[in-house]
Structures are given as structure tokens and as C-alpha cells.
Amino acid sequence: MTLNLPKDKLVEMYRKMLEIRFFEEKVFELYAQNLVPGTIHLYAGEEAVAVGVCSNLRRDDYITSTHRGHGHCIAKGADLKRTMAEILGKKTGYCKGKGGSMHIADFSIGMLGATAVVGAGIPIAVGAGLSIKLRHTDQVAACFFGDGASNQGTFHEGINMASIWKLPVLFICENNLYAMGTRQSIAMAIENVADRAAAYGIPGVVVDGNDVLAVYEAARKAVERARKGEGPTLIECKTYRHKGHSRIDPAKYRPKEEVEAWLAKDPIKRFKEKLLHANILGETEIQQIEKEVLGKIEEAVKFAMESPLPSPEEALEDVYA
Amino acid sequence: MRKIAYREALKEALREEMRRDSRVFLLGEDIGRYWGGAFKVTKGLAEEFGDERVRDTPISESAIIGAAVGAAITGMRPVAEIMFGDLTALAMDQIANQAAKIRYMFGGQAKCPIVVRTPFGAGVNIAAHHSQSLEAWFMHVPGLYVAVPSTPYDAKGLLKTAIRSDNPVVFCEHKLLYPLEGEVPEEEYTIPFGVADVKREGKDVTVVATLFMVHKALNAAEELAEEGISVEVVDPRTLTPLDKQAIIKSVKKTGRIVIVTEDCRTAGVSAEIAAVVAEEAIDYLDAPIKRVAEPDTPIPFSPPLEQYVIPDEKAIIKAVKEVV
Ligand SMILES: Cc1ncc(C[n+]2csc(CCOP(=O)(O)OP(=O)(O)O)c2C)c(N)n1
Ligand SMILES: [Mg+2]
Numbered sequence: 001m002t003l004n005l006p007k008d009k010l011v012e013m014y015r016k017m018l019e020i021r022f023f024e025e026k027v028f029e030l031y032a033q034n035l036v037p038g039t040i041h042l043y044a045g046e047e048a049v050a051v052g053v054c055s056n057l058r059r060d061d062y063i064t065s066t067h068r069g070h071g072h073c074i075a076k077g078a079d080l081k082r083t084m085a086e087i088l089g090k091k092t093g094y095c096k097g098k099g100g101s102m103h104i105a106d107f108s109i110g111m112l113g114a115t116a117v118v119g120a121g122i123p124i125a126v127g128a129g130l131s132i133k134l135r136h137t138d139q140v141a142a143c144f145f146g147d148g149a150s151n152q153g154t155f156h157e158g159i160n161m162a163s164i165w166k167l168p169v170l171f172i173c174e175n176n177l178y179a180m181g182t183r184q185s186i187a188m189a190i191e192n193v194a195d196r197a198a199a200y201g202i203p204g205v206v207v208d209g210n211d212v213l214a215v216y217e218a219a220r221k222a223v224e225r226a227r228k229g230e231g232p233t234l235i236e237c238k239t240y241r242h243k244g245h246s247r248i249d250p251a252k253y254r255p256k257e258e259v260e261a262w263l264a265k266d267p268i269k270r271f272k273e274k275l276l277h278a279n280i281l282g283e284t285e286i287q288q289i290e291k292e293v294l295g296k297i298e299e300a301v302k303f304a305m306e307s308p309l310p311s312p313e314e315a316l317e318d319v320y321a
Numbered sequence: 322m323r324k325i326a327y328r329e330a331l332k333e334a335l336r337e338e339m340r341r342d343s344r345v346f347l348l349g350e351d352i353g354r355y356w357g358g359a360f361k362v363t364k365g366l367a368e369e370f371g372d373e374r375v376r377d378t379p380i381s382e383s384a385i386i387g388a389a390v391g392a393a394i395t396g397m398r399p400v401a402e403i404m405f406g407d408l409t410a411l412a413m414d415q416i417a418n419q420a421a422k423i424r425y426m427f428g429g430q431a432k433c434p435i436v437v438r439t440p441f442g443a444g445v446n447i448a449a450h451h452s453q454s455l456e457a458w459f460m461h462v463p464g465l466y467v468a469v470p471s472t473p474y475d476a477k478g479l480l481k482t483a484i485r486s487d488n489p490v491v492f493c494e495h496k497l498l499y500p501l502e503g504e505v506p507e508e509e510y511t512i513p514f515g516v517a518d519v520k521r522e523g524k525d526v527t528v529v530a531t532l533f534m535v536h537k538a539l540n541a542a543e544e545l546a547e548e549g550i551s552v553e554v555v556d557p558r559t560l561t562p563l564d565k566q567a568i569i570k571s572v573k574k575t576g577r578i579v580i581v582t583e584d585c586r587t588a589g590v591s592a593e594i595a596a597v598v599a600e601e602a603i604d605y606l607d608a609p610i611k612r613v614a615e616p617d618t619p620i621p622f623s624p625p626l627e628q629y630v631i632p633d634e635k636a637i638i639k640a641v642k643e644v645v
Contacts, residue, residue, distance in 0.1 A: 038446035089623030100622030
């Protein structure tokens with residue numbers, strides 16, 4: 001994929017990917033120190049997908065997200081402080097501590113929330129697309145979901161509905177080859193989830209999900225198509241999670257060679273090399289960006305750590321509007 | 322007697338029934354050799370019985386239960402695992418409209434011997450989609466049995482009965498119970514459905530509790546005993562069929578009842594038990610019926626919020642003191 005985007009845009013994309021990576025490393029560290037309640041599902045390794053897609057979206061476009069949602073939030077422009085605060089269960093978090101790692105939302109930037117019910121965000125994005133159509137705006141809605149989620153009825157029902165009504169929806173499958181310990185080949189007889197698009201009469205595209213520019217380009221076309229009222233697209237991004245499924249899953253079900261091969265295809269490393277090679281960024285600029293991003297993450301952690309916990313009775317609020 | 326964990330007791334029941342009856346097989350997400358079940362109940366069973374009988378499925382809850390129903394009405398005895406109780410919502414049509422009604426609607430021609438094993442309960446900070454207690458949903462559907470084992474002993478005996486039952490059983494487990502150890506005999510036994518167990522005898526107040534709340538009720542009873550209040554803890558063990566007589570018998574003795582369940586208060590398990598006591602034992606009551614339950618909210622994530630909505634020993638003690 002060529003680097004025919006403005007320098008600012010490329011640097012912004014690189015910065016976002018780093019933000020996600022460093023953020024996730026920090027979450028992992030805090031988790032190990034027992035500072036994160038519950039469980040975590042890290043996005044490290046899959047940054048090119050969220051960033052490649054969201055770099056095509058406007059602030060008023062919508063996304064729906066999953067249990068592995070930190071990266072989607074950050075890519076859509078969520079505030080790192082409030083995201084981190086939510087993960088630590090603080091009152092200052094996006095959901096006042098009611099949601100946690102698996103349920104972050106920022107409706108002010110079109111991030112319609114992360115659902116932990118696998119596949120549930122898919123028809124919700126279809127509904128956002130329907131609303132766009134009924135309100136006659138040129139927004140789009142994108143839903144992120146895993147390979148595992150594509151075996152859920154909601155995937156098939158949602159895509160079919162978006163197809164017949166020509167809704168402005170991007171179906172973004174993050175195929176990281178596993179759903180927990182279940183290899184893709186155990187759960188489906190096809191190699192490409194994108195092949196399922198044909199059954200619903202919409203375009204289905206397979207891209208290298210560890211190449212942010214490839215994802216960007218596929219999403220750009222899909223967004224263009226959606227904004228013109230031509231309907232949805234299914235984009236399958238082949239990628240890999242660097243860590244286990246959740247918390248302390250050692251992921252022993254993944255062959256060592258496979259893990260190593262994918263680690264070598266690290267999306268951030270690859271993008272960095274490209275940027276350096278094309279003289280878009282120099283080593284010093286790269287280091288400067290890393291420093292700035294690390295500083296931002298530290299600020300977010302500080303904010304989250306210093307924030308108060310919610311008071312217990314707040315549990316009773318927000319049940320009804 | 323030897324002690325084993327609740328999860329081991331469940332596994333023993335599965336293993337024994339699979340050895341006894343070749344029609345018994347397991348299906349569910351990540352229950353096989355690679356993960357062994359999200360709570361490790363089925364760990365090792367794929368190695369013993371093979372991938373055919375311990376089947377990893379796609380993430381397709383509706384088809385998991387639908388396939389169980391189809392297999393059951395054609396001669397098999399499937400035990401399906403739904404990874405979290407909250408996710409039974411995705412399979413609700415197959416459970417409530419298909420499995421539950423297939424016998425009645427077709428005039429008694431079919432039987433549907435499926436078991437749906439699933440963990441409910443809060444307490445591990447995994448928020449609103451992974452923490453609910455939805456046992457009452459299933460009590461509301463005629464044709465389903467609902468088991469709620471609170472100890473390793475009950476878990477094993479009830480699961481064996483569930484597998485041998487010719488009716489669909491929703492087998493409600495609790496996340497916090499899996500590591501809990503308790504006495505389980507080496508020799509074979511089963512526990513009939515519809516027979517409550519008095520987990521502690523007492524004479525002043527009856528506390529009816531289910532699943533993890535049984536243990537909180539026992540802790541509360543211990544504390545109250547020090548203050549001279551004698552609490553009887555009754556565990557129904559199955560909600561359908563419900564052992565009304567055991568509850569009424571205890572109420573006759575104590576004249577007071579507190580019902581403790583982790584599900585939401587409104588139209589919940591405690592509401593049904595309270596209604597039974599109000600209808601059939603009101604004359605024996607010396608005080609109003611009390612309920613301790615979740616205060617009608619989704620389960621929040623942050624620890625102080627979550628702890629606030631889950632009934633605890635303090636709430637049980639307070640309720641008991643209000644009726645004595
Ligand atoms: C409906 C539903 N079924 C099962 C689960 C338990 N679960 C959580 S994540 C997960 C695997 C999801 O795999 P995939 O969709 O590929 O996403 P990934 O975790 O790989 O990003 C499972 C089975 C769930 N949360 N929701
Ligand atoms: Mg996956």
C-alpha cells in the first residue's frame with residue numbers, strides 16, 4: 001500500500017496506533033498489580049484495524065464495539081483519561097464506573113458503546129444506519145466484531161437487513177483466527193468470513209489487517225459507497241491478538257511458530273518502518289512521538305488513579321431515563 | 322468423607338452419566354480440549370470421551386440449544402453449556418418456546434431430555450452482561466425444570482438427576498460456587514427434584530435461600546446464633562418443581578420467613594416463594610414476609626456499586642431482626 005496520504009494524516013494514524021498499544025500495555029501492567037477489577041481483553045496487535053477504519057470516519061459517524069473495545073474507543077477519539085478511569089471503575093469514567101473495560105461508550109463522538117454479548121453490536125449498527133437513512137444525513141455507522149461473532153445469528157440477520165435497505169453500514173470483521181480457544185477452522189468451514197457477503201449481495205473484501213494503509217483504503221471505499229447511499233460493505237481484516245483472550249489466558253492453544261510469525265507482522269512496527277523508509281518521519285520525530293504518547297498515557301493513569309470511586313448508592317441511578 | 326470442589330462434583334456427574342449412557346453428550350462454546358469450559362467444569366472430558374461427545378461449538382447460542390432439542394427428540398440426551406447465564410437470552414426461543422413446549426403442544430408425543438447448564442451470579446466485577454441471576458425467567462415457563470444447587474453434594478446429585486430426566490432442565494450454577502469445596506461421597510447417588518434441604522435447623526426464623534445466598538444465609542445464621550436468634554436455613558435445591566411443603570413446614574415451626582435470593586426483587590424467585598407462603602401458610606405467620614434481593618438494577622461494574630446491589634450477610638441479619 002502506498003503512502004499517498006498527507007503527512008499530517010499519516011502521523012496522526014501512527015500516533016493513534018501507538019496510543020492504543022501503550023494504553024493496553026499500561027492496562028496490562030495495572031491489571032497485574034491488581035488495580036483493574038474484573039477482566040480485560042486487550043487490543044494489542046490489532047491496532048491497524050480500528051485506526052485504519054476510524055481514520056475515515058467523522059466525529060458524527062457512529063461505531064459499535066465489543067468486549068475487546070479499548071482500541072475502538074481510542075481510535076474514534078475517546079479521551080484516554082475517562083477511558084482509563086472507567087476501566088479502573090472510577091466515578092470520572094465514561095460510564096461512571098457502571099460499565100468497566102467491556103462496556104465503554106462516548107456518545108458525544110458517535111461511539112455507541114461496547115457490548116460484551118458477542119455479536120450484539122452488529123444489528124445495533126444496522127439500526128444506526130437505518131436512523132441515518134430516515135434522518136437523511138450522510139453519516140455512516142461501522143461495527144467491529146470478531147471472527148467468532150460472525151457465527152452468531154445477529155451477523156447474518158444484520159447484514160441481510162442492511163443489504164436490502166441499502167444502509168450506510170461498514171461491517172468490520174476483526175479476524176484474529178481465534179474465538180477464545182476455538183480456532184476459526186473449528187467454528188466455520190470457510191477461510192474468509194468476507195465470502196459470506198456474497199450470500200447477502202454486498203461487497204466482501206479481505207484485507208491485511210496488520211497493514212493500516214490497506215485497512216484505510218478498504219474502509220475509504222466502503223465509506224464512500226455508504227455515503228452515496230449504495231449500501232453496506234463487509235471488510236474482513238486478518239489480524240492477531242498479541243496476548244491471550246483475556247486476563248491471564250496463556251493462550252497455549254496457539255502454536256509457537258504461529259505466534260512468532262504474527263509478532264513479526266506487528267502492525268505498528270510495519271507502519272513505522274514504512275514511514276521511516278519513505279522519509280515521512282525520522283528517528284528523532286518517532287522518538288518524540290513515543291515520548292508524547294507515553295506522557296499522555298501517564299496523565300491518563302494519574303487522572304484515573306486519583307479519581308474517586310463512585311459512592312455505593314449511585315448504583316440505583318440511571319436505570320430509567 | 323472426601324471433599325471436592327463444586328466444579329469437580331459437576332464434572333464427576335457428567336463423567337459418570339457419559340460412561341453409563343452412550344446417548345449423553347456435551348456441546349457448548351470452548352468446552353472441549355482447548356479450554357475445558359470457561360469455568361473448567363468440562364476440563365479433561367474431551368480427552369476421555371473424544372471430540373464427538375464433547376463438542377466445541379461456534380458462538381451460536383440459539384443453534385446450540387436448537388441442536389440439543391433436535392438431538393433430544395430423536396433419541397439423544399444432550400447436555401448443553403451456555404457460557405454465561407446472561408447469554409441464555411440468545412437461546413430463549415429454543416429454551417422457552419421449543420424445548421419447553423414440544424411435548425405439550427404435540428400432545429405428548431415427544432420428550433425433550435436436554436440439560437442447559439449455565440452459571441449465574443455477580444461478585445467478580447464483570448458487569449451487566451455477565452452477572453445476572455435469571456432463574457425466575459425459567460420458572461415462568463411451564464415445561465421446564467429449574468435446578469439451583471448450592472453445594473458440591475447437591476450439584477452432583479442434581480445434575481445426575483437432570484441428565485436422567487425426560488424433561489428439559491435449566492441447571493443454574495453460580496460463578497462463585499465453582500471453587501467451593503464440600504463433602505461428596507465416592508459412591509453413586511442422585512438427588513430427586515422437588516425436595517428441599519434444610520441446611521441448618523433453627524426455631525425462630527425460616528430463611529429460604531438459593532445458590533450462593535445459601536452460604537451467606539448460613540454465615541448470617543451463625544452470627545445471629547451468637548445473639549440468641551435461631552435461624553433455620555431452607556434450600557429449595559430446585560425451583561421447579563418447588564418443594565412448597567418443606568417451606569411451609571418450616572414456617573409452621575418458626576412463624577417467620579425471610580427469603581434471600583440474588584435475582585432482582587420484582588417478579589423474581591423471592592416473589593414466587595413469598596406468594597406461596599402468603600397463599601398457603603399465612604395463618605402460621607407471626608410477622609410479615611421479608612425479602613432480601615437485588616434492588617431492581619442491572620449489575621454495575623465498579624466494586625463499591627456491585628457490592629451495594631448484591632445481598633449480603635448484613636442485609637440478611639437486618640431482615641431477620643426486623644421480623645423477630
Ligand atoms: C453471545 C456470547 N457468547 C459467548 C460469550 C463469551 N465470549 C466472550 S468473548 C468470546 C470470543 C469472541 O471471539 P471473537 O468474536 O472472535 O472476538 P475476539 O475475542 O477474538 O476479539 C466468547 C465466546 C459472550 N460474551 N457472548
Ligand atoms: Mg476472534
